[in-house]
Amino acid sequence: MRLGRKWKCCFVLKMGERRVHELLSLHLLLNFLLLSFAAESTSMEEDMNALDSLKNLMQNLPQSWEGSDPCNGWEGISCTESRVTSIKLAGIDLNGQLSADIGSLSELRALDLSYNKNLGGPLPREIGNLKKLEELFIVGCGFTGPVPDEIGSLPELAYLSLNSNSFSGRIPASIGNLSKLQWLDLTDNQLVGPIPVSSGATSGLDMLHNTLHFHLGNNNISGAIPPELFSSNMALIHLILDSNKLTGNIPNTLGLAQNLTVVRLENNFLTGSVPQDLTRLHNVTDLIMYNNNLSGPIPNLSGMTSLQYLDMSNNDFDPSEFPSWLQNLPRLKSLIMGSTNLEGKIPAAFFSLADLQTVVLKDNKLNGSLEIGTNHSRQLQLIDLQNNHIEDFNKQYEAFRITIILVGNAACYERGSETSTLCTIQDKPPSELTRNCFPDKCSNPYQISSPNCKCAYPYVGTLSYRAPSYINITALEENLVRTFQSHHLPVDSVSLIKPPCSPFQCFKLTVQIFPSGQDHFNQTMISAMSVLLSSLSTTEAYTFILGLDNYGLESSRKSSNTRIIIGAAVGGSVSLVLFLLAGVYALCQTRRAEKAMEESNPFGNWDLNDRSSPRPQLHGAKRFSFKELNEYTNNFSQANEIGSGGYGKVYRGTLPSGQLVAIKRAQKQSNLGVLQFKAEIELLSRVHHKNLVSLLGFCFERGEQMLVYEFVPNGTLKDSISGKSGIRLDWARRLKVALGTARGLAYLHEHANPPVIHRDIKSTNILLDERLNAKVADFGLSKPMDNCEKDHVTTQVKGTMGYLDPDYYTTQQLTEKSDVYSFGVLMLELITARKPIQRGKHIVKVFRSTIDKTKNLHGLQEILDPALGLGSPLKELENFVDLAMNCVEDSGADRPTMSDVVKEIESMLKSAGLNYMPESSASNSASFEEVNNVTTSSHVCNSNESLDSSSLCNIRKIEPK
Ligand SMILES: *[C@@H]1O[C@H](CO)[C@@H](O)[C@H](O)[C@H]1NC(C)=O
Ligand SMILES: *[C@@H]1O[C@H](CO)[C@@H](O)[C@H](O)[C@H]1NC(C)=O
Ligand SMILES: *[C@@H]1O[C@H](CO)[C@@H](O)[C@H](O)[C@H]1NC(C)=O
Numbered sequence: 001m002r003l004g005r006k007w008k009c010c011f012v013l014k015m016g017e018r019r020v021h022e023l024l025s026l027h028l029l030l031n032f033l034l035l036s037f038a039a040e041s042t043s044m045e046e047d048m049n050a051l052d053s054l055k056n057l058m059q060n061l062p063q064s065w066e067g068s069d070p071c072n073g074w075e076g077i078s079c080t081e082s083r084v085t086s087i088k089l090a091g092i093d094l095n096g097q098l099s100a101d102i103g104s105l106s107e108l109r110a111l112d113l114s115y116n117k118n119l120g121g122p123l124p125r126e127i128g129n130l131k132k133l134e135e136l137f138i139v140g141c142g143f144t145g146p147v148p149d150e151i152g153s154l155p156e157l158a159y160l161s162l163n164s165n166s167f168s169g170r171i172p173a174s175i176g177n178l179s180k181l182q183w184l185d186l187t188d189n190q191l192v193g194p195i196p197v198s199s200g201a202t203s204g205l206d207m208l209h210n211t212l213h214f215h216l217g218n219n220n221i222s223g224a225i226p227p228e229l230f231s232s233n234m235a236l237i238h239l240i241l242d243s244n245k246l247t248g249n250i251p252n253t254l255g256l257a258q259n260l261t262v263v264r265l266e267n268n269f270l271t272g273s274v275p276q277d278l279t280r281l282h283n284v285t286d287l288i289m290y291n292n293n294l295s296g297p298i299p300n301l302s303g304m305t306s307l308q309y310l311d312m313s314n315n316d317f318d319p320s321e322f323p324s325w326l327q328n329l330p331r332l333k334s335l336i337m338g339s340t341n342l343e344g345k346i347p348a349a350f351f352s353l354a355d356l357q358t359v360v361l362k363d364n365k366l367n368g369s370l371e372i373g374t375n376h377s378r379q380l381q382l383i384d385l386q387n388n389h390i391e392d393f394n395k396q397y398e399a400f401r402i403t404i405i406l407v408g409n410a411a412c413y414e415r416g417s418e419t420s421t422l423c424t425i426q427d428k429p430p431s432e433l434t435r436n437c438f439p440d441k442c443s444n445p446y447q448i449s450s451p452n453c454k455c456a457y458p459y460v461g462t463l464s465y466r467a468p469s470y471i472n473i474t475a476l477e478e479n480l481v482r483t484f485q486s487h488h489l490p491v492d493s494v495s496l497i498k499p500p501c502s503p504f505q506c507f508k509l510t511v512q513i514f515p516s517g518q519d520h521f522n523q524t525m526i527s528a529m530s531v532l533l534s535s536l537s538t539t540e541a542y543t544f545i546l547g548l549d550n551y552g553l554e555s556s557r558k559s560s561n562t563r564i565i566i567g568a569a570v571g572g573s574v575s576l577v578l579f580l581l582a583g584v585y586a587l588c589q590t591r592r593a594e595k596a597m598e599e600s601n602p603f604g605n606w607d608l609n610d611r612s613s614p615r616p617q618l619h620g621a622k623r624f625s626f627k628e629l630n631e632y633t634n635n636f637s638q639a640n641e642i643g644s645g646g647y648g649k650v651y652r653g654t655l656p657s658g659q660l661v662a663i664k665r666a667q668k669q670s671n672l673g674v675l676q677f678k679a680e681i682e683l684l685s686r687v688h689h690k691n692l693v694s695l696l697g698f699c700f701e702r703g704e705q706m707l708v709y710e711f712v713p714n715g716t717l718k719d720s721i722s723g724k725s726g727i728r729l730d731w732a733r734r735l736k737v738a739l740g741t742a743r744g745l746a747y748l749h750e751h752a753n754p755p756v757i758h759r760d761i762k763s764t765n766i767l768l769d770e771r772l773n774a775k776v777a778d779f780g781l782s783k784p785m786d787n788c789e790k791d792h793v794t795t796q797v798k799g800t801m802g803y804l805d806p807d808y809y810t811t812q813q814l815t816e817k818s819d820v821y822s823f824g825v826l827m828l829e830l831i832t833a834r835k836p837i838q839r840g841k842h843i844v845k846v847f848r849s850t851i852d853k854t855k856n857l858h859g860l861q862e863i864l865d866p867a868l869g870l871g872s873p874l875k876e877l878e879n880f881v882d883l884a885m886n887c888v889e890d891s892g893a894d895r896p897t898m899s900d901v902v903k904e905i906e907s908m909l910k911s912a913g914l915n916y917m918p919e920s921s922a923s924n925s926a927s928f929e930e931v932n933n934v935t936t937s938s939h940v941c942n943s944n945e946s947l948d949s950s951s952l953c954n955i956r957k958i959e960p961k
Contacts, residue, residue, distance in 0.1 A: 046104050047084045051077075053101035058119065060094050062523070075524060083107035090114040090137070091530025092523055097121035098143075103129035114139035114161075114534045115461075115544075121145075123162075128153045135159040137534050139185075139544075143167060147186070152177040152203070159538060163187040163215065171196055171221070176203030183538055184208070185215040187240070194223035195241075209234050213538075215466070217242040217264065224248030225270075232256040238466060242288070243267040250294075252277040259283060262467040266290045266311070279303035286467035290314050290336070298340065302328050308355070308469040311336040322346050322366065327353065333379070334358040334468065342366055348373035355379055362386040362405075367703075369393060370406065385409065389703045393422060410703045450514035451493040457520040458512035459529060463496065463542040465507045470542075473498070473509070480513070483532055489525055492516035511544070621685035622697035622708075629653065629663055629699050629706060636665065652711065660711035661696060665704065677705050687752050691744030693767060693777040712777070713770050718763035721833045721865070731868045731877070732914050733772055734830045738880075739905045740774030741766055745823060746898035748776075749816040757814055761822035762803045762836075763829055802836025802843070807892045817892030823901065824887025827880065833865035844888045851881070876908040 051070050055061060062075035071079035078086040085107050095118035102111075103126025111133065113119060120142030127136070128150025134157060143165040151160070152174020158181060167189040173196035175184065184205075195216070197204035205214065206228045212235050221244040230236075230253040237259050246268040254263070255277025263281070266288045273296030274289070283306050290313040298317045301307065302325035310329075313336055321344040326335065333355050342361060345368030351359075356377040362384050369392035370385065380402045387408035397404055404422045406412050412423035439449035447455040465471050473496045484491035492514040513529060515521050521529070533544040632653035633640045643650035648667035654660055677700065684695040684707070699706040717737060719725035729737065741761075748756040758765075758776065765778045805821035808814055825836050828843045836843045852859035857874070858881055864870070870877065883904050889895050896904075 043106060044082050046106070050099070050101040050104040051084070053099040057099045058094050058096040060092060061089070062092065062527075076527060078110075080107070085132075086110040088112040088527075088531045089116070090527060090534050092116065092527045094119045098124060100124040100126045103127060105130065106132070108133055109156075110135040112137040112531055112534055113141060115530050116141050118142060120166075123148055123151075123167075125150045127151065130154060132156055134180075137161045138165065139534060139537075140164040145169070147172050147191075149174045151175060154178060155180070157181055159183040161185040161534075161537075162189065165189055167191060169193075171205070171216070173198075173202050173204050176205055176207040178208065179210065181208055181211045183213045184211055185213065186219065187215045188218040191216075191219040191221055193221065195221060195226055195229060197226040197228040205229060206231065208236075211236060213238045213240075215240045217244070219244050221246060225251055225254075225265075227251035227253045230254050230257045232258065235259055238262045240264045240466060241268070246270060248272070250274055250278070254278060255280040257281070261306070262286045264288045264467065265292065268292050270294055273297065274299040276300065282306060285309065285331075285469045287311070288467075290338075298323055300325050305329065306331060308333045309336075309467065310334070312340055313338040313360075315340060317341050319343055319365075322350070326350060329353070331355055334360075336360040337364070339363040344368070346370070351376040351380065351383075353377055358382045360384040361388070362408075364388050366390060370397070370404075370411070372397065372400075372402075372404075376402075391702070395420075397422060410701070413700055447519065448512065448514075450512075451495050452514075454492060454514065454516075455519065456492070456514050458514045459521055459526060460513075461511050461533070461544055463509045463511050463544055465509070465542050468507060471507075471509070476542075480511075480536075483536065484513070484529060487528060487532060489528055489532075490516045490518065490521075491529075621681060621695050624697050624699045624706075624708060626699055626701045626704055629708070632661070633663060653708070660713075662709045662711045664707045664709065666706065681707070683756065687748065687756065689744055689747040689751075691740045691773065691775055692747065693775045709777070712767035712775050714768035714772060716764045717766035717768060717774065717830075720768060721763065721830065721867075723833075723867070727768070727772070728867065729772070731870060731874070732912070734868065735876070735880070735905065735909055735912070735914065737766070737768070737772070737774045738827055738830060739902065739909065741776060741826065742823065742898055742902045742905055744774065744776035745819055746902050749819065749898050755816070757816055758819050758822075759814065760800055760803070761819055761826060762800050763826060766826070805892070806890055815892055816898065817895045820887050820895045820898060820901070821892070823898070824884045824895075827884035827887065831865060831868060831877070831880065832863050833867065834863070844885075847881070847885060851885070874912070876912045879904070879908055 048068065048070060051065075055065060064073055064075045067073075070077050070084055071082055076087060076089040076092075077084055078088075084105050086109055087105075088110065090112050091114065094113065094116040097120065098113070102108075102124060106129070108130050109132050111130075112135070114137050117140060122145035123138070123143050125148040127133075127148065131154065133154050136154075136157065136159065139161050140163075143162070144167065146169030147162060147167050149172045151157075152172055155178075157178050160175070160178070160181060160183060163185045164187065167186070168191065170193035171186065171191055175181070176196065176198055195205060196202075197206045204226075206226070208214075209231070214236060215238065217240045221241070223246065225241065225246055225248065230251065234257055236257050239254075239257070239260055240262065242264045243266070246265070248270065249272035250265065250270055252275035254260075255275065258281065260281050261283050263278075263284055263286070267290070270289075270292040271294065274294055276299055278287075278299060279301050281304055284304050285306050286309040287301070287304065287307060288309070288311045290311045292315055294312075294315040294317065296318060298312070298320050300323070301310070305328075307329045308331050310332065311334075317340050319341040322342055324347065326332070327347065327350050330353070332353050334357060336358070338360055339362075342364040343366060346361070346366055348371035350356075351372045352375040354377055357379045358381060360382070363386065365388060366385065367389040370390050371394070372380075372383070382403045382405075384403075384405045386405050388406075390406060390409040390411050392411050393404075393406060398421050405425060406420075406422045407425055411417060412420070417423055437453040439453045442449055442455035448458055449455055450458070463476075477494045477496055480494040481491055484494075493516075494514070495512045496509045497512070498509055513521075515525075537544050630636065632655060633651045636649075636651055640651045640653065641649055642652050642662065648665050651663045651665060652660060653663045681695070681698050688694060693712060694710050695707060696710060697708040699708070714720070714727060715725050720727045720729050721734075745758065745761065748758060760778060761776070765776065767775045767777050769775060803822040803825050805818035807821070808818040825843060828834075828847060829836060832843065834843055834846075846863065847860075850858075850860055850863060857864070857870075858878055860881065864877075883896075883901065887895050887901065
């Protein structure tokens with residue numbers, strides 16, 4: 001064919017030459033016609049060759065792609081004057097690759113291969129030869145590799161959609177040459193590197209003055225947003241850069257792009273203050289900046305008078321009152337400012353903005369009483385103020401149609417408020433397909449009843465909106481039906497369903513398109529609908545992605561015999577997945593509901609006065625009112641302050657009975673979440689042991705969190721060994737302190753149910769009572785171990801430097817052995833009176849380098865505390881050191897358990913001839929029994945630890961290093 005074409009070409013040219021010489025004017029016209037006819041037919045063949053080549057590399061092309069004239073009946077192809085000008089093959093499950101010969105279709109204006117997830121490989125460079133190409137849609141396919149630079153040599157290109165593929169590499173700077181580009185969509189790929197801007201001879205996206213859309217979200221684009229990108233003569237309306245790795249400031253030049261209507265910068269690493277120039281963007285309807293590290297003052301955006309949707313959540317803005325300018329945004333529908341350091345009262349006038357629908361201000365410090373006012377917007381649907389400091393609300397709000405959530409506010413912990421609807425989270429049922437009729441059950445279980453109650457296999461996909469303010473479900477449903485019907489597609493109805501979503505990310509809808517006059521769409525119809533959905537996406541503000549399993553796709557390609565089987569199989573797998581999802585969803589809903597119940601009323605089943613309460617969770621802990629504690633501490637007077645720390649202060653108080661108590665009052669900043677606080681109290685009230693400081697009660701009121709403990713008169717172990725408290729602790733006393741501490745810890749690890757890891761054992765957390773018995777305090781960081789499958793808790797590293805288990809620090813896997821390590825450090829501290837880290841040296845290293853077992857006292861005299869009062873060399877002290885060194889082994893598995901440690905110290909006391917009380921008679925048996933009814937089960941948790949009791953600390957050899 002190629003030979004033939006060349007020959008024809010030469011012949012015509014030669015003939016033309018001769019004729020021009022011989023017959024000048026007469027045959028000129030004929031000559032011209034001949035020439036152009038020849039050229040045309042050549043190009044037609046070239047088109048045919050390119051299509052042949054395409055067919056070679058792609059499967060599942062329409063069956064109509066047969067014969068020698070693509071302009072005659074080939075599905076998806078349009079021609080003008082016998083030349084292929086458009087190829088639209090969306091959503092037909094093409095698979096394979098795109099041939100490089102696509103570049104020979106020199107008249108091609110539109111190419112749409114969207115929604116063919118099995119079509120992939122690289123996008124050939126030859127795409128750059130399509131000099132007339134105006135539209136390139138390759139959405140939701142499997143293309144990989146870089147976007148070729150040659151994409152920048154398509155002078156006519158107006159629409160470029162390469163979203164939802166797996167393109168990698170950088171954004172080609174050459175895209176800046178596309179002077180007619182209106183639409184640039186590279187969303188949802190794996191692009192890296194910076195946003196290119198022009199410099200010197202190189203082009204960049206800043207040159208795209210006519211482009212209306214920059215959609216670059218959901219990639220790995222890094223670097224700063226270049227200030228050069230924006231200028232006052234650009235047409236840009238949508239700037240979508242969310243979910244990348246952008247850093248640096250928001251450039252103030254953004255304020256120059258006056259046509260902007262949507263600005264999405266969320267989920268990046270942007271820092272610095274928001275430039276005040278943004279307020280000049282008078283036409284912006286959606287401004288979304290959540291999940292960045294923006295700081296400084298909350299910007300005054302009073303000039304953005306078109307704003308409908310504003311989300312600034314999860315940034316580091318300076319603490320601020322509720323911005324008063326928000327009341328001047330006449331069109332505001334949704335305000336979302338969670339975790340933005342807002343404080344003070346919300347002005348009632350704000351709620352009277354006429355279009356206001358959704359207000360989410362959770363996790364702030366808003367206070368005062370909630371006033372919505374009688375003039376509030378009739379559109380209001382949701383006011384979510386979870387976890388603020390709101391103290392009061394009007395009981396009438398319970399009757400409002402608006403969902404108001406005050407869970408986690410002081411107002412919900414006043415007596416009598418717990419049951420208010422404002423103090424509970426009601427799960428909304430998931431939205432369902434709306435029908436105007438009562439659906440019959442479909443006889444085929446894989447079909448769905450349409451909005452008009454006709455059973456069918458719908459065409460299914462997902463629509464992601466570019467911005468929330470564009471979502472108008474009813475209008476889009478109607479528009480889609482109208483569009484399909486005007487293209488003679490047998491569409492009965494379209495339904496858009498909002499899946500359950502977080503307030504931040506409610507941009508997605510499930511779309512179901514139902515056939516009319518038949519129960520499924522055939523391939524041609526599906527392709528046509530896909531092409532329409534693809535092209536509509538540029539005018540309606542959405543991105544469409546085809547659902548994974550569409551019945552029609554499979555069935556239409558197979559013979560009618562297999563159709564039913566395949567249909568059933570595909571439908572079956574869809575409905576199996578749906579069924580599983582539904583199950584998981586239902587389970588989550590139940591869990592969520594339970595959790596919500598608990599969150600809303602954390603102290604509901606704690607009321608000790610309520611005798612009907614089936615299972616009191618508190619063992620003797622009392623709920624105190626703020627007024628009572630205020631009285632007991634003499635208005636929290638400074639004279640009663642006995643300690644302070646990052647968490648807040650500790651006060652001494654005197655109960656009316658004369659009993660002394662220690663009251664730990666959390667600073668408001670360090671307040672635990674409600675559930676955490678509740679968990680803490682439940683935990684503390686359950687552990688009763690004479691070597692643990694016991695909890696007497698708590699106060700949770702007016703945003704205060706206080707814990708009331710027994711008062712332990714002789715202060716901290718640290719104050720005693722440092723000599724600060726004036727108590728002299730000799731060797732015998734120190735051994736007893738070690739024993740008491742070890743018993744307390746062994747109890748927490750092995751007898752508490754659930755077992756508890758202390759996480760912060762240190763000398764300031766060991767208190768001494770009047771008889772110098774050790775009492776372990778401060779379970780502030782304790783974590784119960786939840787279930788038997790887990791023998792560790794993965795968590796953020798907490799604890800105190802010097803005592804921190806290196807194993808835990810590196811793996812972040814917390815086990816009881818982390819407490820054993822801290823306890824080992826404490827033992828070394830006990831005999832040296834040295835801080836764990838002193839002059840930059842860690843006590844464990846000091847011991848490892850000093851121990852010499854050939855010498856008396858392992859050669860440690862130099863570093864032992866003289867106050868130990870040791871006379872002659874003591875075997876027990878050597879054993880004590882060996883035990884301590886065993887406890888600080890690098891690997892948790894090499895360390896003993898706390899009950900091993902207890903046994904060892906007991907035997908040291910015995911062999912030193914010091915009297916000690918065995919655990920059994922020492923413990924408070926009454927409370928012990930009450931709490932330990934399930935002790936055996938907690939042992940099961942540790943049964944995989946095969947540390948038999950013979951591997952005691954001092955049996956192991958410690959080699960000096
Ligand atoms: C803002 O929108 C209005 C009305 O929608 C329009 O007339 C005006 O030209 C727009 N302004 C800019 C700067 O785009
Ligand atoms: C916000 O800016 C507007 C216009 O620049 C100004 O009139 C208003 O007083 C400012 N509001 C606040 C609270 O700073
Ligand atoms: C509310 O918070 C503000 C700022 O933190 C504070 O100045 C004010 O006293 C508080 N109001 C009430 C009623 O607690």
